[in-house]
Amino acid sequence: MKSAIFWVRLGGGFLVILAVLAVAAPLVSTHDPRAINLPEALLPPSSVHWFGTDSLGRDVFSRLLFGAQISLLIGLGAVGLTLWIGTVLGLLAGWFGGWIDAVIMRIVDIMLCFPSLFLLLAIIAMVGPSLTSIILIIGLTGWMTVTRLVRAEVLSLKEREFIQAARVLGLRAPQIMWRHLLPNALAPVLVSATLGVGTAILIESSLSFLGLGVQPPVPSWGNLLMDAKGTLGVAWWQTLFPGLAILLTVLAFTVVGEGLRDLSRRS
Amino acid sequence: MMAYLWRRGISVLPLLFGITLISFLVIHLTPGTPTEMLTELNPKVSLEARQRLNEIYGLDQPLHVQYGRWLKRFVTFDFGRSMVGDQQPVMQKIAERMPITLTINVLSLLLILLIAVPIGVWAAARPQGVFDQATTILVFLGFSMPTFWLALLLMRWFGVQLQWLPVSGLHRIGYEAMGRGAQWVDLGRHLLLPVCVSAFTSLAGISRYMRSSMVEVLQQDYIRTARAKGLAEHHVLFRHAMRNALLPIITILGLSVPGLIGGSVIFETIFSIPGLGRLAFESAMARDYPMIMGFLTIGAIMTLIGNLLADVAYAYADPRIRVESQR
Numbered sequence: 147m148k149s150a151i152f153w154v155r156l157g158g159g160f161l162v163i164l165a166v167l168a169v170a171a172p173l174v175s176t177h178d179p180r181a182i183n184l185p186e187a188l189l190p191p192s193s194v195h196w197f198g199t200d201s202l203g204r205d206v207f208s209r210l211l212f213g214a215q216i217s218l219l220i221g222l223g224a225v226g227l228t229l230w231i232g233t234v235l236g237l238l239a240g241w242f243g244g245w246i247d248a249v250i251m252r253i254v255d256i257m258l259c260f261p262s263l264f265l266l267l268a269i270i271a272m273v274g275p276s277l278t279s280i281i282l283i284i285g286l287t288g289w290m291t292v293t294r295l296v297r298a299e300v301l302s303l304k305e306r307e308f309i310q311a312a313r314v315l316g317l318r319a320p321q322i323m324w325r326h327l328l329p330n331a332l333a334p335v336l337v338s339a340t341l342g343v344g345t346a347i348l349i350e351s352s353l354s355f356l357g358l359g360v361q362p363p364v365p366s367w368g369n370l371l372m373d374a375k376g377t378l379g380v381a382w383w384q385t386l387f388p389g390l391a392i393l394l395t396v397l398a399f400t401v402v403g404e405g406l407r408d409l410s411r412r413s
Numbered sequence: 414m415m416a417y418l419w420r421r422g423i424s425v426l427p428l429l430f431g432i433t434l435i436s437f438l439v440i441h442l443t444p445g446t447p448t449e450m451l452t453e454l455n456p457k458v459s460l461e462a463r464q465r466l467n468e469i470y471g472l473d474q475p476l477h478v479q480y481g482r483w484l485k486r487f488v489t490f491d492f493g494r495s496m497v498g499d500q501q502p503v504m505q506k507i508a509e510r511m512p513i514t515l516t517i518n519v520l521s522l523l524l525i526l527l528i529a530v531p532i533g534v535w536a537a538a539r540p541q542g543v544f545d546q547a548t549t550i551l552v553f554l555g556f557s558m559p560t561f562w563l564a565l566l567l568m569r570w571f572g573v574q575l576q577w578l579p580v581s582g583l584h585r586i587g588y589e590a591m592g593r594g595a596q597w598v599d600l601g602r603h604l605l606l607p608v609c610v611s612a613f614t615s616l617a618g619i620s621r622y623m624r625s626s627m628v629e630v631l632q633q634d635y636i637r638t639a640r641a642k643g644l645a646e647h648h649v650l651f652r653h654a655m656r657n658a659l660l661p662i663i664t665i666l667g668l669s670v671p672g673l674i675g676g677s678v679i680f681e682t683i684f685s686i687p688g689l690g691r692l693a694f695e696s697a698m699a700r701d702y703p704m705i706m707g708f709l710t711i712g713a714i715m716t717l718i719g720n721l722l723a724d725v726a727y728a729y730a731d732p733r734i735r736v737e738s739q740r
Contacts, residue, residue: 252427259720260671262671271696344556348559371559389562389566392559393559396559
């Protein structure tokens with residue numbers, strides 16, 4: 147088994163390339179991702195259409211590239227929100243303890259009782275699916291693990307000498323939390339955030355696949371697979387490439403996250 | 414044991430209360446009232462149905478009064494009637510769909526245990542060995558696999574190309590005319606793919622936990638004693654180590670319940686299985702508010718029951734838990 151650094155570099159390299167391709171999608175893509183071209187419907191992969199075309203004659207490769215924008219945007223946006231909520235609540239619960247801790251941790255327990263897809267379906271049915279609402283909803287339903295992590299870190303850091311010293315010196319709670327606790331609690335949080343981006347991308351694609359994600363004709367990876375369901379026996383390229391894109395991207399985030407965890411444990 | 418059960422049962426009550434509160438808030442704090450949304454998005458809903466919704470939720474009342482009313486109905490499992498289609502009571506519809514979802518989830522839990530436990534044991538027996546590394550790769554794939562894509566691929570191979578297995582529904586045409594045995598075989602063939610798909614994701618995680626639990630147990634003194642006695646290695650692994658390593662897995666299985674229930678939305682939709690997950694999906698698509706409230710609350714309560722069962726099983730398997738609760 148190669149070292150953790152090797153895997154972090156491999157996964158990280160893949161993600162960097164993906165991010166560059168996503169940002170440069172308008173330049174790199176060979177076709178307009180939304181251009182319907184019925185005479186060229188359901189063509190297998192060729193030198194013109196690298197990943198073939200779908201039932202409306204749209205180029206699958208170009209749609210994948212633009213889909214990467216959506217997936218990465220939602221993954222990063224949702225995890226950003228998760229981190230923000232989770233860290234603030236975790237800091238408060240760990241530092242103040244007492245009833246604040248009790249209330250926050252009970253909310254965590256209760257939120258964890260809801261099967262996440264049920265909760266997502268219910269809220270999306272209320273609010274309606276759009277890029278922003280999907281980011282908000284995945285973020286608002288996924289912060290609980292971060293809270294637990296941060297709280298556990300704060301509890302162990304609280305007893306350490308440098309935090310005691312900061313208290314004795316008369317620093318205020320917000321200062322201690324922001325300047326001293328947060329930077330030291332960050333390592334495990336970043337690991338879980340990396341894994342979280344992968345999870346968020348999986349959730350987004352599942353929602354899109356169910357028709358409750360980003361709405362067509364926006365080419366998200368889940369939407370591509372939803373289209374592929376109709377041509378399952380005919381056009382293998384329509385199922386294979388978007389699925390592989392999701393699998394490899396989530397795999398890259400997982401490998402990087404696990405690798406970082408290994409590295410942070412050793413140091 | 415009874416004392417432990419009692420204490421554990423009581424501790425669930427505040428969670429139950431919290432579940433009802435959050436379900437309520439999800440409906441009421443999101444923009445727009447249900448009745449407004451229904452008129453906008455669902456022209457089929459009649460004035461009468463809207464009035465009934467108003468009646469159920471008392472939408473003209475202040476929030477805490479509304480919640481009180483809702484809680485009162487909840488205690489008797491009265492979620493009102495569905496707003497679309499046959500307009501049956503929500504609880505009745507959920508009860509109809511529950512058995513098949515539970516069956517699939519229990520079967521996939523069994524499958525997970527049957528596969529993940531031996532994988533974990535063998536991987537831990539030789540850490541960094543060939544088997545351990547191969548399963549590590551498998552675990553990472555499991556974590557990253559979009560379930561619905563796996564379902565599509567399996568449907569394509571086994572259903573469309575090889576024509577070995579049916580790809581939708583629970584029964585074939587002419588099911589009623591078949592004999593008992595043939596009916597079971599038919600149901601089994603229909604359930605095979607859904608169960609495998611629903612087991613796949615948790616399989617990865619649980620074999621991982623089993624491995625690390627085994628690695629820990631194998632470092633204990635009593636394992637060294639067992640080996641020193643000259644017991645065969647498989648005896649040490651599967652008798653002495655595995656039984657102890659299984660303990661934390663009970664809790665993990667309990668924790669995987671919400672994932673399994675939520676996952677049923679995906680595979681039941683893909684394989685057209687008329688279970689709770691598909692009901693949830695259909696009601697969300699139709700914006701059927703009473704149904705949405707119903708499946709949200711029931712889903713959370715099922716998780717609660719799953720966790721409770723796991724705790725009880727743990728206390729049953731590990732006497733220390735029981736004894737400590739009596740002190």
